[in-house]
Amino acid sequence: MQIRFGFFFALILLIQTCNSVALANEIGLSGRIEAAVVDRIDLVTWQQSGTGILRAEDDGLALNQAFLIYQSRSWKGLSFEAVANGYMDGEQNIGFTQALIKYKPLSANKVKMKGRFGFFYPEFSVENTASGWLSPYLFTQSAINSWYGEELRTMGAELSLYSPGRTRRSPWTWELIGAAYKGNDPLGSILTWRGFALHDRQSLHSDRVLIAPTPGVVDEGAINGPAWIEPFTEIDSRFGFYVGGHARYIRKTDFRFYYYDNQANPNELNHQRLYAWRTKFHSLAIQHNINREWRVFSQLLDGSTDMGARIVSANFTSAYIGLSWRPAQNRKHRVSARYDWFEVNETDNERKDPNNSNGDAFTIAWRYSYSKVVSVGIEHHVNNSDVENRVFFDQEVKQSQQQTMAVVSFNF
Amino acid sequence: MLKVRHFVVIKLFILICVSCLAYANTKSDSTDVKIIVKNNDGDVLENMVITVHGNNLSSIPPEERPTVKQINKQFEPHIKVIPVDAEVTFPNLDSVQHHVYSFSKAKTFELALYDSDSKSNVVFDTAGVVEMGCNVHDWMLGYVYVTDAPIYGKTNSNGVVNIALPVGEYSIKVWHPRLKSSDIDKIHTLKSSGNKQTFTLRLEEEMLPDELADEDDLEFDDY
Numbered sequence: 086m087q088i089r090f091g092f093f094f095a096l097i098l099l100i101q102t103c104n105s106v107a108l109a110n111e112i113g114l115s116g117r118i119e120a121a122v123v124d125r126i127d128l129v130t131w132q133q134s135g136t137g138i139l140r141a142e143d144d145g146l147a148l149n150q151a152f153l154i155y156q157s158r159s160w161k162g163l164s165f166e167a168v169a170n171g172y173m174d175g176e177q178n179i180g181f182t183q184a185l186i187k188y189k190p191l192s193a194n195k196v197k198m199k200g201r202f203g204f205f206y207p208e209f210s211v212e213n214t215a216s217g218w219l220s221p222y223l224f225t226q227s228a229i230n231s232w233y234g235e236e237l238r239t240m241g242a243e244l245s246l247y248s249p250g251r252t253r254r255s256p257w258t259w260e261l262i263g264a265a266y267k268g269n270d271p272l273g274s275i276l277t278w279r280g281f282a283l284h285d286r287q288s289l290h291s292d293r294v295l296i297a298p299t300p301g302v303v304d305e306g307a308i309n310g311p312a313w314i315e316p317f318t319e320i321d322s323r324f325g326f327y328v329g330g331h332a333r334y335i336r337k338t339d340f341r342f343y344y345y346d347n348q349a350n351p352n353e354l355n356h357q358r359l360y361a362w363r364t365k366f367h368s369l370a371i372q373h374n375i376n377r378e379w380r381v382f383s384q385l386l387d388g389s390t391d392m393g394a395r396i397v398s399a400n401f402t403s404a405y406i407g408l409s410w411r412p413a414q415n416r417k418h419r420v421s422a423r424y425d426w427f428e429v430n431e432t433d434n435e436r437k438d439p440n441n442s443n444g445d446a447f448t449i450a451w452r453y454s455y456s457k458v459v460s461v462g463i464e465h466h467v468n469n470s471d472v473e474n475r476v477f478f479d480q481e482v483k484q485s486q487q488q489t490m491a492v493v494s495f496n497f
Numbered sequence: 498m499l500k501v502r503h504f505v506v507i508k509l510f511i512l513i514c515v516s517c518l519a520y521a522n523t524k525s526d527s528t529d530v531k532i533i534v535k536n537n538d539g540d541v542l543e544n545m546v547i548t549v550h551g552n553n554l555s556s557i558p559p560e561e562r563p564t565v566k567q568i569n570k571q572f573e574p575h576i577k578v579i580p581v582d583a584e585v586t587f588p589n590l591d592s593v594q595h596h597v598y599s600f601s602k603a604k605t606f607e608l609a610l611y612d613s614d615s616k617s618n619v620v621f622d623t624a625g626v627v628e629m630g631c632n633v634h635d636w637m638l639g640y641v642y643v644t645d646a647p648i649y650g651k652t653n654s655n656g657v658v659n660i661a662l663p664v665g666e667y668s669i670k671v672w673h674p675r676l677k678s679s680d681i682d683k684i685h686t687l688k689s690s691g692n693k694q695t696f697t698l699r700l701e702e703e704m705l706p707d708e709l710a711d712e713d714d715l716e717f718d719d720y
Contacts, residue, residue, distance in 0.1 A: 112593075112594050112611050112612060156594075158594070158609075158611055159594065159596060159609065159632075159633075162632075189632060191596070191598055191607060191632050193600035249630075249635045249636070251630070251635075251636070251638050254705070256706070258635070336636060
């Protein structure tokens with residue numbers, strides 16, 4: 086209890102400090118600290134080797150986010166950006182979620198070029214548009230983007246050709262994207278063995294993500310692998326790729342389509358017995374501003390993954406639709422809601438390692454920006470999930486989880 | 498000595514009289530003209546640039562410190578009208594970096610404005626339209642209209658520009674980024690009668706759709 090009081094006292098001091106200093110500029114250092122009081126229905130989180138699909142480990146105070154962003158000045162179109170995160174949960178507590186060089190030369194051409202190099206997120210999401218790859222809508226992210234956050238990152242180069250509509254006096258802005266990368270070979274393993282989850286815990290650059298130790302994964306007579314994944318591991322030395330296209334109608338409607346293939350050799354494994362998973366998927370995202378107050382945003386994911394010579398293989402599909410309202414009279418308030426649906430369908434015949442899972446979730450939140458520094462919010466989340474391999478832990482396959490969070494955050 | 502003094506007093510008197518007459522004459526020549534710009538449906542149009550050309554027109558006094566701000570990731574004002582050789586200040590009032598540029602024939606320039614303490618000046622020495630963008634925020638769009646006309650202005654929210662004109666015949670031109678070329682090229686003739694008058698300038702063609710040039714402040718950020 087004393088620790089909690091101390092934590093609150095520290096937060097109040099921080100509010101005072103943050104209010105008394107000017108906001109940091111985009112150039113240089115900026116950051117966010119986000120704390121929450123969480124009330125949830127117990128089911129041990131995957132981060133503690135459980136089968137729950139929510140992040141929080143306990144009721145009570147939790148540090149949701151703490152990160153620093155460094156953004157360099159632009160020189161000849163080149164700039165550097167890095168996001169360093171600190172977490173109290175998970176296996177690695179401090180590290181980078183992004184570190185990249187951006188290249189965007191000034192050009193008079195109607196079709197321009199830009200690039201990104203390093204360790205970064207592809208722009209699949211229309212949800213994670215706030216700094217630090219967070220969502221401005223809900224604290225608990227969609228099943229799709231939760232998965233991207235924990236298993237997917239580009240460690241390589243991305244090049245884009247783009248044409249802002251205003252240079253052609255057209256309402257349409259378009260962009261074509263292509264990327265080559267390495268270090269994403271285990272992609273699909275967490276998704277298959279645990280199923281989709283909903284959270285805002287992003288994996289750090291050399292993170293390790295725990296999963297429930299199902300016999301089909303850890304037993305010597307089975308796969309004999311670890312009950313954890315290091316998502317950004319290079320196993321087969323092959324390059325993966327993705328290609329995509331964005332089309333934006335003025336600043337009203339945004340479409341994004343990508344095809345992703347990590348080109349992994351599913352027969353390769355490393356000394357830790359981490360396999361390369363051949364994972365391919367289509368990603369479609371749409372965002373539409375209905376008017377100045379209402380926005381609808383949605384994503385669809387459909388793909389497959391394969392490990393070993395069809396030792397484990399599965400198809401996965403997920404979709405969400407979200408609605409956000411920001412009143413014109415007071416832009417400091419935002420109310421958002423999202424419905425998620427997700428499914429992993431096993432396509433191998435290995436019955437010792439059952440991996441079918443599916444579920445849905447509903448999340449609603451109110452957020453209020455008290456100032457540029459301090460914002461608060463309340464979120465309620467409920468999900469239902471069927472995860473076949475829960476039987477190994479004497480649990481019902483079908484579980485329902487609920488979570489309510491009161492959140493305060495400081496941007497500096 | 499006395500004669501000399503009388504002579505100076507008389508000269509001073511004549512000078513004052515001539516000045517008063519000249520002033521009275523000027524006053525009587527210049528009359529207030531209210532120019533209203535309307536579209537072909539009869540709606541008044543805001544932010545339309547008006548330039549007035551004619552013989553023997555005196556130039557209006559230029560703005561002391563013309564400024565185009567970057568605020569809320571937009572150019573403010575969206576359209577700035579200045580005379581040739583005016584020096585415009587570009588302050589960044591946002592807490593984010595802007596990289597303002599133009600590739601227009603009338604002026605090519607590039608300004609790296611890193612934070613809210615940054616500002617830079619640019620001299621616009623050629624008449625024409627200067628379209629500006631920001632290399633960080635692709636949607637940002639602003640215009641500097643550089644004119645060699647002695648009298649110019651921009652319509653207010655009622656679609657009105659008030660100017661003073663001596664008696665005579667003048668050419669009026671109108672400009673806006675969303676006007677079609679036939680309306681931009683058209684020369685309107687205004688006859689100033691010496692009495693207060695209202696001159697309505699009506700566009701012939703529909704303007705280009707709003708979304709082609711002006712965008713509101715809806716957030717639509719990338720990451």
